[in-house]
Amino acid sequence: MPLSRRTFLSGLGSSLTLAACSQLPKFSLTSGNEEYDYILTAEPAPIELIPGTTTPAWCFNQGFPSPVIRAKQGKEVRILFRNRLPEATTIHWHGLRIPIEMDGVPFLSQPPIQPGEDFLYRFTPPDAGTFWYHPHVNSLVQLGKGLVGPIIVDEAEPVAFDADLPLMMKNWHINDDGSFAPFTSPRAAFRMGTPGAFESVNGIQNPSYPVRPGSLVRLRFLNVDNTVMYKVAIPDHQAWIIAIDGSPVAKPIPLEQHEMGPGMRLDVALIAPAESGATVSIKNAKGRLLFNMLELKTEGEPIAAARSITPLPVNPLPEPDLDNAETINFVFEWEGAVTPVNRDGKTNYKFWTMNRRAWEGMSADNIPEPLATLELGKTYIFRLKNVTPHSHPIHLHGFIWSVLRSNQKAFDLFHTDTVLLQKNEMVEVAFVADNPGHWMYHCHVIEHMKTGLMGYITVK
Ligand SMILES: [Cu+2]
Secondary structure, eight states: OBBBBHHHHHHHGHHHHHGGGGSSOOOSSSSSOOOEEEEEEEEEEOSSTTTTTTTTEEETTTBSOOOEEEEEESSSSEEEEEEEEESSSSOEEOOOOOOOOGOOOTTBBBOOOOHHHHEEEEEEEOEEEEEEESSSSSSSHHHEEEEOOEEEESSSSSOOOOOOEEEEEEEEOOOTTTTTSSSSSSHHTTTTTOOOEEETTTTSSEEEEEEOOEEEEEEEEEOOOOOOOEEEOOOTOOOEEEEEEEEEEEEEEEOOOOETTTOOOOEEEEOOOSSSSEEEEEEEEETTTEEEEEEEEEEEOOOOOOOOOOOOOOOOOOOOOOOEEEEEEEEEEESSSSBBTTTTTOOOOOEEEETBBOOOOTTTOOOOOOSSSEEEOOOOEEEEOOOOSSSEEEEETTTOOOEEEEESSSOOOOEEEEEEEOOOOOOEEEEESSOEEEEEESSSHHHHHHBBEEEEEOOO
């Protein structure tokens, strides 16, 4: 009998307001007294996405949505990870500035965790915000089958919201009967990738979340999809961006439409309508059309006190020394109007390059030289040039960039771990290379990454 998420959600009743996901239990590691200890198990688990069907998903802790791991800024979190999948894996903590040993990339930071093996991840997150976790092995399949989850780092000084909703956006690659459809095709991989047919937020199509009238709501959007870009819009209700990709913005920005590539996050604050029974419809913009993604519905006791939108506390990022920075160019290219073939006529799955190099697969005997070697403690400006006709969310592990400028749009400086490069866009980002190690540097459209758009940076 598959675990029905609908049953699960209704069982939570109105306590759902404080996030369906965060109601999941904590897992005691050893003594049972540690506040931030978890056991996270990856294993096959049937789930019900399309009502009445079963999807043979791979899940964390037996269900979807995955458990929300809550950590606290500046406090150690320990996660005992247990691999009960039929293949090797690792867990990467996207956006967290933590030591390389905990970064969860096979061969670069740790050996792959074999089936039946356990691995203890332990780290102290320096930054508060909305982050996520996922394997870094066989990513098309492992992420595609459901191994994606939020890790939320709470601010060292508590920030008050009446409701806090993690919203994981994912298009599942499933057929009408719930079975999996192909995660990729070569034709799509050298374009914008293969979107799944079943659009969902937290595994549900167009979910509705109750919030109290007049409440201050924090929405944490997470694009955990392999492929799809989402453009978040709340057309009929004022809302403010308070953090981009985990990093707080200096001043709340009125939300119009915000595009999120795979891997990217967005924290939005709004004050729910004062009357009961009102809805706030949250949309995904595709071209000029707006499609329903989820809604908030006011119910229960109104919040008596007046609420206001205020900036989040800033994170302790090191200040880049721009006057003494070294600039490095990275050019993202493609090889692909036709499907290239090898001499034996087989498809050659290398469509994309970073500085003329493709790295299409990770294995012990296929680790190239780094794309760049940086000096520990020095400031670098990466000039990212996309000369392909497609968008690429470019992610560097272990660091948070300051985004300085683009040749296509103006914006106030902001911080991110993933830059969405549009067609023919050039963006400059700056950061202090303060974390030694071999750090993955790749496009987060998984089909692009798996067909060449991947490399790593060494800091020493
Ligand atoms: Cu890409």
